[in-house]
Amino acid sequence: MAAFPSGFLWGCATSAYQIEGSPLADGAGPSIWHRFAHTPGLMRDAETGDIACDHYRRFKDDVALMKRLGMQAYRFSVSWSRILPDGTGRVNQAGVDFYSRLVDELRANGIEPFVTLYHWDMPAALDDKGGWLNRDSAEWFAEYASVLFRALDGRVTKWATLNEPWVVTDGGYLFGALAPGHRNLFETPIASRNLMRAHGAAVRAYRETGRHEIGLVVNIEPKYPASESPEDLAATRRATAYMNEQYLDPAMLGRCPPELRDVFGEAWTDWSDDDLAAVRQPIDFLGINYYTRAVTRDDPAAWPVRTATVRQDGAFYTETGWEVYPQGLVDTLVWIKQRYGDIPLYITENGVALADAPVENGRLHDPQRIEYLRQHLLALHQAIAAGVDVRGYMVWSLLDNLEWSLGFSKRFGIVHVDRQTQERTLKDSAEYYSRIIASHGRAL
Numbered sequence: 133m134a135a136f137p138s139g140f141l142w143g144c145a146t147s148a149y150q151i152e153g154s155p156l157a158d159g160a161g162p163s164i165w166h167r168f169a170h171t172p173g174l175m176r177d178a179e180t181g182d183i184a185c186d187h188y189r190r191f192k193d194d195v196a197l198m199k200r201l202g203m204q205a206y207r208f209s210v211s212w213s214r215i216l217p218d219g220t221g222r223v224n225q226a227g228v229d230f231y232s233r234l235v236d237e238l239r240a241n242g243i244e245p246f247v248t249l250y251h252w253d254m255p256a257a258l259d260d261k262g263g264w265l266n267r268d269s270a271e272w273f274a275e276y277a278s279v280l281f282r283a284l285d286g287r288v289t290k291w292a293t294l295n296e297p298w299v300v301t302d303g304g305y306l307f308g309a310l311a312p313g314h315r316n317l318f319e320t321p322i323a324s325r326n327l328m329r330a331h332g333a334a335v336r337a338y339r340e341t342g343r344h345e346i347g348l349v350v351n352i353e354p355k356y357p358a359s360e361s362p363e364d365l366a367a368t369r370r371a372t373a374y375m376n377e378q379y380l381d382p383a384m385l386g387r388c389p390p391e392l393r394d395v396f397g398e399a400w401t402d403w404s405d406d407d408l409a410a411v412r413q414p415i416d417f418l419g420i421n422y423y424t425r426a427v428t429r430d431d432p433a434a435w436p437v438r439t440a441t442v443r444q445d446g447a448f449y450t451e452t453g454w455e456v457y458p459q460g461l462v463d464t465l466v467w468i469k470q471r472y473g474d475i476p477l478y479i480t481e482n483g484v485a486l487a488d489a490p491v492e493n494g495r496l497h498d499p500q501r502i503e504y505l506r507q508h509l510l511a512l513h514q515a516i517a518a519g520v521d522v523r524g525y526m527v528w529s530l531l532d533n534l535e536w537s538l539g540f541s542k543r544f545g546i547v548h549v550d551r552q553t554q555e556r557t558l559k560d561s562a563e564y565y566s567r568i569i570a571s572h573g574r575a576l
């Protein structure tokens with residue numbers, strides 16, 4: 133196997149609410165996820181992020197674990213309500229200090245911090261003011277981002293504004309499976325627009341003082357028509373526009389996919405030219421989260437996109453019900469380059485939830501996760517060979533963690549976490565990934 137490009141960055145990814153625990157420690161305010169998780173009936177097994185992986189207290193051990201694995205970068209998110217407990221205004225210095233210590237610990241161990249500003253956990257105080265439905269949310273977010281830029285820029289050299297705005301709106305405002313748990317077609321495009329306005333406002337704020345790189349992280353799920361029928365081809369266009377183009381087109385092209393008017397119907401309002409210009413800020417990279425594909429057919433009853441994903445005979449499906457399809461990563465990366473140009477890319481998440489074997493004698497054998505990683509890294513190498521400028525790969529995830537409203541039932545970690553003892557145990561996939569990093573991809 134030919135090596136990956138020199139300077140290619142090998143790392144792993146997590147997010148604050150999924151691993152930290154201690155959500156209200158040291159002056160932090162509640163987030164919408166703290167509120168959602170403590171609302172009866174919304175979380176599988178009534179799980180919460182109150183403890184999670186206890187990373188807030190164990191972060192030095194977890195950094196040591198990353199060091200042992202040879203991680204070159206660590207993508208993590210900052211909890212907004214640790215920094216600004218009320219969402220705006222008063223800064224909680226203890227919250228800033230936690231992330232400052234984490235950044236210093238990473239850098240002292242030769243690991244590059246890669247910071248996500250927003251991984252879904254808006255301060256509850258701002259949700260009380262309308263959250264992403266309030267146009268002021270762009271200014272709130274820029275204020276929060278600026279506090280972190282002032283405190284950490286220079287020691288942090290890679291910033292991502294948002295993680296997966298599609299999931300925030302589809303899960304949080306349309307179907308309600310995620311915080312803040314709304315089910316409202318009319319709210320969904322409003323939240324989408326304000327999220328992207330917030331992205332643009334934070335990028336503009338960064339350009340005033342920032343000296344390094346800032347980008348956007350999106351989940352891309354390539355859509356393949358189930359047949360060549362006009363109905364399935366149109367459905368595939370709608371699904372592509374709704375999930376894959378809805379956020380990248382404004383950010384990169386300064387326009388919205390026309391199919392969104394069809395998807396949202398009377399709930400759709402065109403973006404103003406001012407909003408389009410404010411969102412289309414030059415960025416230094418795109419983060420791509422890739423998990424699966426969707427073979428797509430027309431389904432008039434499947435409100436509001438009117439599409440369905442067709443199960444593939446003979447394919448392997450993960451614990452989250454996603455088809456394993458590495459070719460989709462190649463197709464996605466080539467598509468990104470063709471549609472948006474040669475912007476540097478990072479795979480900011482890729483991984484798999486499996487019904488892992490138990491820990492035995494300090495080991496956990498997960499051959500299927502090794503095969504998943506191997507197949508997707510081979511696909512990544514194929515895309516790079518085809519000329520796509522991919523500069524790094526972050527496996528999702530370092531630790532088994534809180535899979536949002538699914539609780540801890542879905543284990544994505546390359547490191548097992550014992551829910552009772554918090555003991556970390558390397559899975560075979562961690563050892564495998566460590567060898568990949570050490571060999572710069574040659575051991576694939």
Ligand SMILES: N=[N+]=NCCCCNC(=O)[C@@H]1[C@H]2[C@H](O)[C@@H](O)[C@H](O)[C@@H](CO)[C@@H]12
Pocket residue numbers: 147150295296299351353421423424454481528535536544
């Ligand atoms: N249907 N369907 N198809 C796939 C769509 C995937 C959308 N969800 C994600 O990408 C989330 C991302 C999130 O950042 C992380 O916080 C989550 O823990 C992982 C795992 O769930 C992934």
